[in-house]
Amino acid sequence: MGRKTFESFPKPLPNRKHIVITRQQEFVVPEGVVVVNNLEAAFFEAKDDPRPFVIGGGEIYKQAMPFAETIELTRVHESFDGDAFFPKIDPAIWKISQNDYHPKDEAHPYTFSFLRYVRK
Numbered sequence: 001m002g003r004k005t006f007e008s009f010p011k012p013l014p015n016r017k018h019i020v021i022t023r024q025q026e027f028v029v030p031e032g033v034v035v036v037n038n039l040e041a042a043f044f045e046a047k048d049d050p051r052p053f054v055i056g057g058g059e060i061y062k063q064a065m066p067f068a069e070t071i072e073l074t075r076v077h078e079s080f081d082g083d084a085f086f087p088k089i090d091p092a093i094w095k096i097s098q099n100d101y102h103p104k105d106e107a108h109p110y111t112f113s114f115l116r117y118v119r120k
């Protein structure tokens with residue numbers, strides 16, 4: 001994950017290795033969190049994980065997308081203002097392999113879909 005995404009968490013998420021990418025040389029993190037200075041080093045840190053995830057944000061998604069095998073996307077069927085964006089998913093490269101639609105309910109104020117994209 002990018003440094004800005006890491007800083008958006010109140011604390012590290014449980015039960016997973018965190019690899020944070022920053023250009024800062026002295027970025028201080030809680031014990032157990034790994035800091036790297038480029039994407040290649042992040043991939044090296046994840047090399048023994050059979051299913052590593054890139055979890056954002058926008059800058060890191062954009063740089064990592066060429067290396068991804070799968071995209072797990074939640075599309076919320078509503079428009080919102082924002083200042084960070086997921087990159088365009090090129091339909092010449094990616095196809096939807098799974099599409100689960102969820103209507104809104106008491107716990108979910110908007111309809112949404114879980115989409116899995118794989119390379120064509």
Ligand SMILES: NC(=O)c1ccc[n+]([C@@H]2O[C@H](COP(=O)([O-])OP(=O)(O)OC[C@H]3O[C@@H](n4cnc5c(N)ncnc54)[C@H](OP(=O)(O)O)[C@@H]3O)[C@@H](O)[C@H]2O)c1
Binds near residue numbers: 001021024058
């Ligand atoms: N909806 C979702 O699924 C989702 C997921 C994740 C995040 N988010 C949201 O996205 C926002 C953050 O996204 P963002 O695009 O602004 O930031 P980001 O991708 O989380 O982090 C950007 C930072 O990563 C570091 N970085 C980026 N490329 C690098 C490279 N090649 N080498 C070394 N360091 C690099 C830099 O850190 P330094 O400035 O420290 O050098 C840069 O400022 C937050 O609001 C977060 O809540 C949403």
